[in-house]
Amino acid sequence: MSWVDGQPANGLPVHDRGFAYGDGLFETIKVVNGRPELLDRHLNRLGLGCQRFAIPFDVDALRSQIMAFSAVLETGVAKLILTRGDGLRGYGPPLACRPRTVLTGAPLPAYAPERSTVGVRLYPCKTRLAEQPALAGLKHLNRLEQVLARAEWHDPAFAEGLMRDTSGRIVEAVFSNLFIVETGVLLTPSLERCGVAGVMREEILDRARQAGMPLQVCDLSLERLLGADEVFVCNSLYGIWPVRQLEARVWPVGPLTRKLQRLVDDLSSNT
Structure with missing residues (x-):
């Protein structure tokens, strides 16, 4: 199932700048019973990216497309791609552009329930971010760093991979954001230099603030991660997975992780 500019289609023009240069952005949206979850957060992030890329952004038209597509999809994953549209050869973007939207649908991933209950192991990726x-926080179309990182392991014992930047700071997991708990304080890495500002990350930060939990967004070293009391990863498709192991370090599934899991479990029923 795929739509281009709101109409069923099976291909893209070869001159699309998203295909040629990765000149665009995307969102991966969970759809349950015809309703797209966290839609406002997805559209807000997309709007910020379009503002930074100087791509025109009609939020009302895009919302209508997503709602119509979700009604047909019913339950699954809607991937929205927004590109700058067609352009001539060369890096320089056209002064006037006509953005293109692509929506594709897929079934929800069948993640093992043990990942949410027992927790997951992280693979220590060598690929650095x-x-x-200028691109930090955005979900832009160039995901080659994540492709390289995900290709580093094939063992199904690892559900995710830990990614650091070129200076060695903890940033995120390959397709998730990361949190730690340190003496009762919730911490997540700063994304000022690189990384994706996930919509579930934002949801968790907001719910933690509303619940009065102490929290910090800051630089995190590997040593600080290894010394944490609790660790978990999150994204908009699966919610929260506790992290139980990274190499020789083993963590329990802690009380703050469980509390946050309960706080985000009601998303589908309240979207």
């Missing part, structure tokens, strides 16, 4: 503040 480049530090580029």
